[in-house]
Amino acid sequence: MSVALFEPYTLRSLTIPNRVWMAPMDQYSAEPSGPDAGVPNDWHFAHYAARATGGTGLILVEATAVSPEGRISPADLGIWNDTQARALSRIARFLKEHGTVPGIQLGHGGRKASTKRPWEGRGPVGPGEHGWQPVGPSPVPFAEDHPVPTELTAEQIAEIPGQFAEAARRARGAGFEVVEVHGAHGYLISSFLSPYANRRTDAYGGSFENRTRLALDVVDAIRGAWPEELPVFFKISATDWLEDAGWTADDTVRFARLLREHGVDLLDVSSGGNGGPADIPVGPGYQVPFAARVKAETGLPVAAVGLITESGQAEKIVANGEADAVLLGRELLRDASWARRAARELGAVTHAPVPYAWAI
Template sequence: MSALFEPRTLRSLTIPNRVWMAPMCQYSADATGPDTGAANDWHFAHYAARAAGGTGLILLEATAVSPEGRISPYDLGLWNDTQVESLRRITAFLKAQGTTPSVQLAHAGRKASSDRPWQGGAPIGADAHGWQPLAPSAVPFDEGHPVPTELTPEDIGRITGEFAAAARRALAAGFEVVEVHGAHGYLIGEFLSPHSNHRTDAYGGSFENRTRFALEVVDAVRQVWPDDLPLFFRISATDWLEGRPGWTADDTVRFAALLRQHGVDLLDVSSGGNAPRVDIPVGPGYQVPFAARVRAETGMPVAAVGLITEAEQAEKIVANGEADAVLLGRELLRNPSWAQQAARRLGGEVHVPEPYHRMV
């Protein structure tokens, strides 16, 4: 049997295969009004297509725990009950296709209040529904970006509570996995890295202090998330800042062991995003070695992501024990039925909706 199409059990949850969809923002929610941050027909069609295509687990895009935690005004959120109701239609359909509905909980930190990528992605102000970003330190992401407001310890405690509240709403919305977003230079990742965290209090300086906020968020989420359901954490394995202060692969391995002790069940291993204009050696599977190292050195289950496009490539990653699952991003945008096609190539079995049985 194909390793890629074997089920994977985490806690009490069995995920039908190892082809998972990476979280990718759609920037398609309403920016204002009563439906701000709520899922709409675009989100339903987008995720439903990948579930019908056999994807074993779908991680919904970065979903903000508060209005100021959005990357853009058009992001999904989970800070009110209207948003919960809008997501139930999606989770119900995903479950009906045998897909595990999952959601990434996020706070954008200093990279918040940005325009849609296809409109340039630049920081925006109040005239375009923008707001003042928050961060561990008053250090802008890049030239031309606003200086963020440095969070107080009270602010940090409030945001920790917002993650927990969003996790409760995620459960009410029908999700079976939550992922804490600690990657790509958003708020939690900003705390982790000395590149963006210049604090001198209990949340800055040493490794223990810089990881404190992330672990407090994990603890708060794990406390409200059911014991029988898994919790994921997404990490940027490195800032790619060779020779300069930043988060490193060694830090990731050390931190993964801590996350496991705090109840995280799987590490979703990406990289970069915390510093502009860095040299990243992009190529097929370029981030897989980071995931493989975490798995080998800590025993933590991992998912690998990054230019995984071919069925045989994905099969090798899982079969060789480099990762427990692969997360496909752009490839699933191009081909919603990637999992079904890969199963035919590899001799695996995957769910096919009854109306599609004629294609098998």
């Protein structure tokens, strides 16, 4: 019996061994300053290696900042220098050697940058805690306890695509085979997309075309720096969950068509995160319909995320054509070998290291 969740999947020249993929999840575990700022350490290596040996088909390394001020917290990973890229190459190499496709998410925290690690409480950190002044499309803070971001000038915005392109070059040099643009959850690119966070009146604000300009410029810059034969993903918040005030599911479908024209190969479909009085109906698979709609209306491949926890649930999503793959987050934190367990439950086979072969 064929099990859709464990069928290989090909994008451009790259074949991913199964449809169980790991979503980018910040570990907030790098040094905040000094020569090792943003550099992955033994924690990061062990974290990703465990999910690779657990049979995950593709691992997207957590949001990795394209500039120092692009980190979400001072303890985030970065890829703005060669020291960081060399350390990341160890992770990419191990993943590939053990049958997992190595991917990386590139991001910029924007108005949600310079924040505390979650276990230290929410809210911003100041200069005395290795913090900095966040930036955004407009002086609209993410929340009441967050600072008003500095509004980027048009000249500063024009520099951002180059930062993403240089990060993509380093990522490929480090051995990654998938690069994902973080355009979700209210971080910099997402905040430009959303009329809730973007109140500009210049070429980067106002109309749909203007609000999507930076995102498309970033995609174009990355596509120009990234090998033609390898895929580019884009992560999006399908809706801000803000009635008549933010980005909508209709906007996402319209934007997905543009992303496909600009060389994006797959849309990673999440939702929310831009702030405001959002009422989000969280439940098992609550974001899957957004992915399914994009796939049905645009033909762009999609990955579904959001409270996907059971093997049968994941299999149904892929088998029914609602998504081409599932991206697991917290469930893979709970169980690094979720993919191999799911394969057993569904009567399929997934890859495993030779020393683990007797457990398959």
